[in-house]
Amino acid sequence: MADDLAQVPPSAPPAGPAAPPPGAPTVLVVDDEPSNVASIEKIFQRDGMRVITADSAKAALEIVRSRRVEVVLTDLMMPGVSGLELLRALKQLAPDTEVVMMTAYGTVETAVQAMREGAYDFVEKPLKRMTIIKSVRKAAERQSLVAENRSLRQEIKLLTKREIVGSSPTLRRVLDIATQAAPSSATVLVLGESGTGKELLARFIHERSARSRGPFVAVNCAAIPETILEAELFGHERGAFTGALAKRDGRFAKAAGGTLFLDEIGELSPAVQVKLLRVLQEGEYEPVGGDTVRADVRLVAATNKDLRAEVAAGRFREDLFYRLNVIAITAPPLRTRREDIPLLVDHFLGVYCTKNNRPRLEAPRDVLARLTDYTWPGNVRELENVIERAVVLCRGDQLSVDDLPDFIREAAPAEPSSLTFSVGTPLDEVERRLIRETLRHARGDKSVAAQLLGISTRTIYRKLGELE
Structure with missing residues (x-):
């Protein structure tokens, strides 16, 4: 047979075959x-x-x-x-x-x-x-x-498996409260400025709860039009309203057995507030046009608004506020935990170098100093965006100050921060925070930090070793 394996074409070159091209199987x-x-x-x-x-x-x-x-x-x-x-x-x-x-x-x-x-x-x-x-x-x-x-x-x-990065005392205290609250069935209200990681805290609580094997369903209440938010949360029956051509489960049903995270809860309309209050009081709800359903969810809510002020202004129900405010946790703004910025920078460099198929970049001391000095009104989310931009624009094997946005390069250096301690704060915690904040102000220079603290450089090295 002309095409059988035993038939080798007569034009085959006597020399060995050429090297396979790159990527050949x-x-x-x-x-x-x-x-x-x-x-x-x-x-x-x-x-x-x-x-x-x-x-x-x-x-x-x-x-x-x-x-x-x-x-x-x-x-x-x-x-x-x-x-x-x-x-x-x-x-x-x-x-x-x-x-x-x-x-x-x-x-x-x-x-x-x-x-x-x-x-x-x-x-x-x-x-x-x-x-x-x-x-x-x-x-x-x-x-x-x-x-x-x-x-x-x-x-x-x-990229989607996000984690809480940091080791500052401020963050540790928040995580300690979240860890203690997680195994309970209590409703948790996460407060904090935009970009501080309120959803990450909610996931942190869910993953340490008895419902961790169930779904985690997140809803941004501000992103869903008020006219459809009720049906989106509680579901609807077929024919409940014009356009309801089939029965549809809401987010409460989809989160059954797990955790429902309601972000921007301060944006709820009065009508939805009433239905949510019933869920918290009675453990049940009614889909639009349907019968009563038991709610099998653990509720975590979040807002960047001052809900007490919203209650005083008549925009948020007082009884709902107290039902939500069983355990309140405040996600700290980035400016109050500046010592976590180098860790966050390293984390985001790893994420976005991978995403953009780049070799791992490093952030030298002068870049970290500029990033640490900035006040970060947009908090961790703003820092993440800045690092992603820097990774895309960087032309070398490490970041430079020129890779940072103008508003960071031109920002005035932050004033030395003051530290306050509650009566009864352990001395080792006072010492730890004082040394780390002084090092931050000295931009990592241990000799300068030692001079500011009035101790020898050898002592600061020893203290750092003890505090690790």
Whole structure:
């Protein structure tokens, strides 16, 4: 047959094949017939693939353990360990690797069984050159696509899996309260300026609660038009209003067994406030046009408004405020925990270098000094945006002051902050905060910090070691 593997084109060059191009797939050919392996190897090499060969399933597994292989082309019937058994072992050892089976007449049924167990394709003997090239190339494309999708999912997970970064005393006190409140069923009200991470605190509480395996559903009450917010939260029945063509579950139903986070709760209309109050008092609600439903959620609410002032102005129900304000936690503004800024900068550099396919960048001392001196009216969210911008614009292997926005470069240095301590604050905590704040003011220079504190440089090193 003109296209059989045994027929090598007469125009084939006597010298060895050219080196595969960058990114060429690696194919492992497994067969106990040396002549068959040699013919297949030549065909794949001429087609620009990297080829490795093995004469048994055992040898093939050793190769896959030691290096990356995109596609395995294996004979189905081999002495000892069969191709089907090799397939099963490969799916355990290297699940991303695609497997194409070579099968002789009479074993097609077994090959179909192999495909049910994860093989990509099978080709019948006598093998045809174009048939195996087409099959293996498609298998390599599928392997590349699956690997790329997995990488993207991991990147998305990294970007969406946000965490609370910092070790300042101010932040630690807040997290201590949140940790203590998390196992309870009490409603939590998270207060704080915009950009301070109120949703992160809500997730922190959810992940440490008895409902952590249930859903976490977040609703921005300010982002949903008032006319549809009630139906969005509580759901509606078919025909409840014009356009309600089918029954729809609300966010309370979707959060069943978990936590419902209501952000910007100060924006609720009076009508929705009444329905929310019933949920908190009676543990039940009514979908629009429907019957009473039990509410199986833990409620965490957040706002950047002064709810007491809203109550005084008649814009927020007093009884609802007291129901929400069982445990109040205030997310601290970034200016009150400046010592966390270097940690946040390092964290966001890792996130956005990965997102933008850049080598890991560093922030030198002069950049950190400018970022630490800035007052951050937009808090952590503003810092995150600044770091993302800097990563995109940076032309070197580390950030420079020129990569920062004008409003940060031109900002006047912050005045030395004053520290206040409650009566009864432990001395080691007073000492820790005093040393860290002085170091911040001295821009990390321990000699200057020691002079300001009236102690020796050796003493400040020793104190820092004790406080770690």
